Amino acid sequence: MAYYNEHTVLWQDGNIVKASEAKTDLYSQSLHYGYAVFEGIRSYRTAAGATRIFKAVEHYDRLCRSAEALNMPYKYDTDTLIKATYEVLKLNNLQDAYIRPVVYAPANMSFNLNTTSYTIIQTWEMAPFFGERLLKVMTSSFQRPNPKAFHIEAKASGHYVNSILASQEAKAKGFDEALLTDIHGFIAEGTGANIFFEKDGALFTPAKGNILPGITRATVLEICNELNIPVEEGQYTIQQLKAADAAFFCGTAAEVIGWESIDNTKFPAPWKETLGKKIQQAYMDKVTEKQLALA
Ligand code: PMP
Numbered sequence: 001m002a003y004y005n006e007h008t009v010l011w012q013d014g015n016i017v018k019a020s021e022a023k024t025d026l027y028s029q030s031l032h033y034g035y036a037v038f039e040g041i042r043s044y045r046t047a048a049g050a051t052r053i054f055k056a057v058e059h060y061d062r063l064c065r066s067a068e069a070l071n072m073p074y075k076y077d078t079d080t081l082i083k084a085t086y087e088v089l090k091l092n093n094l095q096d097a098y099i100r101p102v103v104y105a106p107a108n109m110s111f112n113l114n115t116t117s118y119t120i121i122q123t124w125e126m127a128p129f130f131g132e133r134l135l136k137v138m139t140s141s142f143q144r145p146n147p148k149a150f151h152i153e154a155k156a157s158g159h160y161v162n163s164i165l166a167s168q169e170a171k172a173k174g175f176d177e178a179l180l181t182d183i184h185g186f187i188a189e190g191t192g193a194n195i196f197f198e199k200d201g202a203l204f205t206p207a208k209g210n211i212l213p214g215i216t217r218a219t220v221l222e223i224c225n226e227l228n229i230p231v232e233e234g235q236y237t238i239q240q241l242k243a244a245d246a247a248f249f250c251g252t253a254a255e256v257i258g259w260e261s262i263d264n265t266k267f268p269a270p271w272k273e274t275l276g277k278k279i280q281q282a283y284m285d286k287v288t289e290k291q292l293a294l295a
Pocket of ligand 1: 212214217
């Protein structure tokens with residue numbers, strides 16, 4: 001996939017720079033040790049035709065919290081970064097886009113603290129997913145990182161080696177995605193998305209503590225509240241998941257996407273009749289501000 005071409009620009013510490021000409025420091029502690037934080041954000045063309053970054057404040061606030069968790073100097077406030085993002089989207093002529101801010105370290109081959117950091121914001125086109133495609137998921141042989149080894153609630157680059165290994169394993173075995181357990185063997189999350197499953201008219205999702213508490217997960221909980229869908233947060237086993245009626249992943253990139261099976265065990269409920277499908281619709285209405293356009 002081509003993320004940029006000769007016209008693409010990005011935001012680099014207050015400057016608009018051509019992506020093909022941007023330079024950085026190859027002695028960065030981030031490149032060598034995975035010590036960086038980032039966000040995955042989306043913008044959508046709304047029903048009224050405007051460009052809107054979905055949950056922009058929540059994402060940039062999380063970026064700030066992630067940097068703080070890793071003791072990284074954080075140079076810009078949320079408002080500045082949101083304005084910069086809208087500028088980059090406009091200059092790149094994008095409405096439906098993926099937005100990737102990264103805060104990373106200067107040259108430093110030691111493990112010591114830094115007195116400054118670099119910030120970039122990149123964007124590329126990403127069409128919304130309205131489809132019916134369902135995922136074949138496998139239980140990964142990899143577990144999520146030990147929360148006593150990492151600040152698991154921070155979106156840190158180094159954590160994603162775990163996601164890459166789990167995702168590659170799942171694809172090599174003919175599955176679409178991996179589901180990882182936590183260090184106690186309870187279901188935790190996907191490689192880049194949170195999980196909900198449905199049983200007897202209610203939804204269940206792993207509690208915070210061993211997961212990245214997603215902004216989409218919070219939006220799904222918000223939708224459950226609006227639609228009076230009962231939902232419980234707790235610790236659940238693979239056996240409980242296998243006995244569920246349906247399941248879905250949710251995340252900024254994944255949006256809301258249903259599952260066909262876990263470890264080749266098919267879920268019995270037709271996706272169209274599940275709570276997940278209802279939530280998928282409500283989620284797409286929210287990101288495209290459909291309700292507002294009708295009001
Ligand atoms: N878990 C992991 C491991 C992720 O990488 C992501 C994507 N950021 C999520 C969950 C979902 O988070 P969000 O809804 O904030 O995108």
